[in-house]
Amino acid sequence: MSPPDSLLAAFTDLTAHHAAACPAYARLLNLFSPGWRAAATLADVPHLPVGLFKSHVLTSVAADAVATWVTSSGTRGVPSRVAVDAAGATLQARALGEVLGTVLGPKRLPMILVESRAVLKRGGAHTARAAGVLGLMKFGRDHLFLLDEDDCIDHAGLEAFLARHGGGPFALFGFTFMVWQHLAEAFAGGALDLSRGVLIHSGGWKRLEDKAVDPVVFRDVLRRRFGLTRCFNFYGMAEQIGTLHLEDPDEAGVLCCPSFAHVIVRDPVTLEALPPGRPGVVQVMSLLPRSYPGHSLLTEDMGVMLEPRSDGAARFRIHGRAPRAEVRGCSDVYAPEAAP
Amino acid sequence: MIRTLTSPADVAAVLDGAAPLRPFSADAVALLAHVSRRLLSDVEARRHPDLQALGFWLRPAGLARLGETFAGREGGGRLLVPRGLAFHVPPANVGTLFAYGWALSLLAGNVNVVRLPGRGAAEQGVLLRVIGAALEETGTDVRQASRFVRYGHDDAISGALSVAADVRVIWGGDATVRHFRALPVNPRGVDVVFPDRFSWALLAADAVLAADEARLARLAEGLARDVFWFGQKACSSPRLLVWCGAPEDCARAAARLFPLVGAEGERLNAAAQDVGGHLARHLFLHQAALDLPVTAVETTGALAVLRLPPDVAAEALKGPHAGGGVVYDVRVPTLAAAQRLVGPRDQTLVHFGLQAAELEDFARAVNGRGLDRLVPAGEALAFDVVWDGVDLLAAFTKIVSVRGGE
Numbered sequence: 001m002s003p004p005d006s007l008l009a010a011f012t013d014l015t016a017h018h019a020a021a022c023p024a025y026a027r028l029l030n031l032f033s034p035g036w037r038a039a040a041t042l043a044d045v046p047h048l049p050v051g052l053f054k055s056h057v058l059t060s061v062a063a064d065a066v067a068t069w070v071t072s073s074g075t076r077g078v079p080s081r082v083a084v085d086a087a088g089a090t091l092q093a094r095a096l097g098e099v100l101g102t103v104l105g106p107k108r109l110p111m112i113l114v115e116s117r118a119v120l121k122r123g124g125a126h127t128a129r130a131a132g133v134l135g136l137m138k139f140g141r142d143h144l145f146l147l148d149e150d151d152c153i154d155h156a157g158l159e160a161f162l163a164r165h166g167g168g169p170f171a172l173f174g175f176t177f178m179v180w181q182h183l184a185e186a187f188a189g190g191a192l193d194l195s196r197g198v199l200i201h202s203g204g205w206k207r208l209e210d211k212a213v214d215p216v217v218f219r220d221v222l223r224r225r226f227g228l229t230r231c232f233n234f235y236g237m238a239e240q241i242g243t244l245h246l247e248d249p250d251e252a253g254v255l256c257c258p259s260f261a262h263v264i265v266r267d268p269v270t271l272e273a274l275p276p277g278r279p280g281v282v283q284v285m286s287l288l289p290r291s292y293p294g295h296s297l298l299t300e301d302m303g304v305m306l307e308p309r310s311d312g313a314a315r316f317r318i319h320g321r322a323p324r325a326e327v328r329g330c331s332d333v334y335a336p337e338a339a340p
Numbered sequence: 341m342i343r344t345l346t347s348p349a350d351v352a353a354v355l356d357g358a359a360p361l362r363p364f365s366a367d368a369v370a371l372l373a374h375v376s377r378r379l380l381s382d383v384e385a386r387r388h389p390d391l392q393a394l395g396f397w398l399r400p401a402g403l404a405r406l407g408e409t410f411a412g413r414e415g416g417g418r419l420l421v422p423r424g425l426a427f428h429v430p431p432a433n434v435g436t437l438f439a440y441g442w443a444l445s446l447l448a449g450n451v452n453v454v455r456l457p458g459r460g461a462a463e464q465g466v467l468l469r470v471i472g473a474a475l476e477e478t479g480t481d482v483r484q485a486s487r488f489v490r491y492g493h494d495d496a497i498s499g500a501l502s503v504a505a506d507v508r509v510i511w512g513g514d515a516t517v518r519h520f521r522a523l524p525v526n527p528r529g530v531d532v533v534f535p536d537r538f539s540w541a542l543l544a545a546d547a548v549l550a551a552d553e554a555r556l557a558r559l560a561e562g563l564a565r566d567v568f569w570f571g572q573k574a575c576s577s578p579r580l581l582v583w584c585g586a587p588e589d590c591a592r593a594a595a596r597l598f599p600l601v602g603a604e605g606e607r608l609n610a611a612a613q614d615v616g617g618h619l620a621r622h623l624f625l626h627q628a629a630l631d632l633p634v635t636a637v638e639t640t641g642a643l644a645v646l647r648l649p650p651d652v653a654a655e656a657l658k659g660p661h662a663g664g665g666v667v668y669d670v671r672v673p674t675l676a677a678a679q680r681l682v683g684p685r686d687q688t689l690v691h692f693g694l695q696a697a698e699l700e701d702f703a704r705a706v707n708g709r710g711l712d713r714l715v716p717a718g719e720a721l722a723f724d725v726v727w728d729g730v731d732l733l734a735a736f737t738k739i740v741s742v743r744g745g746e
Contacts, residue, residue, distance in 0.1 A: 049619070298619075
């Protein structure tokens, strides 16, 4: 547990910045973490429950400085909303470039998006899915959307893309379940050579659980079927957009923090930071959010810390979403259940 | 024992052959005593405190007392007779509550159709097994008068049962009550409804300071039971804790009591590994801190205390709540100053250090604006025949006046 000491100072400074700029955040600090200025380790830096961005608007910039509102996909009801200003957007793009550059290289590569072009229209450009696609598209060129507007595979387009770019390095991006369904399964029988490709994928494993597909199986199948050896999952969220925790090249399912971020796993009951090996609730820390106090968030994901990398970067695994709260009490909480 | 209904046409078969019984019929009393005995001795049932509470509540001595009170209301040209058919809609999330309504209605002599919640907790299965076994050994009349049914979200079936019912017993809070009120009903029927409620605790600071260790420990135990059972989600679980006394007394009394309640709560919750519940509670504390004029947050053991100023708008506290041991702490100088906090949603007030006369004055001063039950700390969840301000045995019967001729 020795990420560079400079991170602690940077996070404490960032906490001070938000405390000064966001009165609601300052109020929460006073009530829940009055001693935050004396943080001695990264685990002492205060954190907010990520769900707070669903119920409340917390910003550290003036209303007229907000360039865009980033909205989460809201798979659990109400979506989150966070305010990003121009400086924040630039910072995010740079951070994204730095992290993706380590696997895609310095140049923009021809890119296959395992996605339908319609996704950009469907939920509006600000849904997390569309934002993810748009954000990643900037790191590619000569884009091919693998699916047409009806979600059918564009075989002709794929053939043409591979004929033109298949011999050199090219990139692929998609949501994990989409890649599995529209590449791994759809091309299970045919010959498809993706050996010069670099795949970046994200979005969670929940939908692949009943197919018994985990990170190891995922990489293994793509390697055997398509010769695709460079395959990287990443973990990130709308509330910390731009912060990508990339999968280790050698160890499937192991995620690494970028230099400007950190991850802590906490006991779900006591919220105490847990040592490597003990599963709990994941807290994500990133120096990117300056326009809203989302630099240290307790997520609703479960995971486990691993021993840090030799350079001190935190490494962890994600186990999936925390279970929902048990429903109890005299009042029928869910109206559909109450309806007879 | 449990029938599954698939269409309104099934309702007639469920009611077939059933006829009301005499109130407090020997068979009904014997059946409930049998259920009580089994609950108190069954190995599985003994693991669930709410089943033990039910078993205790149904024990013969308790039933006999109910019977005496009931008989005392008759005479002088008044007879109490069953209403006829009772249709029970218990809450989805408390697996054992249906038994209280069923038992009282059976004692009143009604034929009962109980719609069992779909997602039954473990204790519900145990309870149904016990009731089923007791019903096997009882007379036909009582068995016919106890029908347990399950069906999906089907308004046609609920409507058919509502039209047939002489009394409907609807739990489940505002949403469920509204839903059932919109169904067709028997014009002569009555409803006993249990909408969303809010409950609190009222503690005299000087009494907490004066209590010796043993009395304090009993108070902490009782209050922890009130707060932590059913995940603090029952309608009678206290969420607001009002201290009555001088500010420095309140502070000292709180410092004395809260750690004990928190530790007791940890003991009660030790088995519960509801990760989602803990995260929801953590989020709720932050939301409350932004939405309410919270002046301090203190966590001690399993108890989280949100301090609020004495002039807080009380109705703001009575909305959504995550449960799991979160109490609002409001301190007032006198009992009279607490009257302001009472509102129409308020059901139970558990108390410590207050005399019966003071409490009666308090209830009289509030004059029906809210609060149906003022009971000692530790008894918030103890079911009573008078619930939500309604005498259930009275609601389950009707009065026949008889005046002879010359």
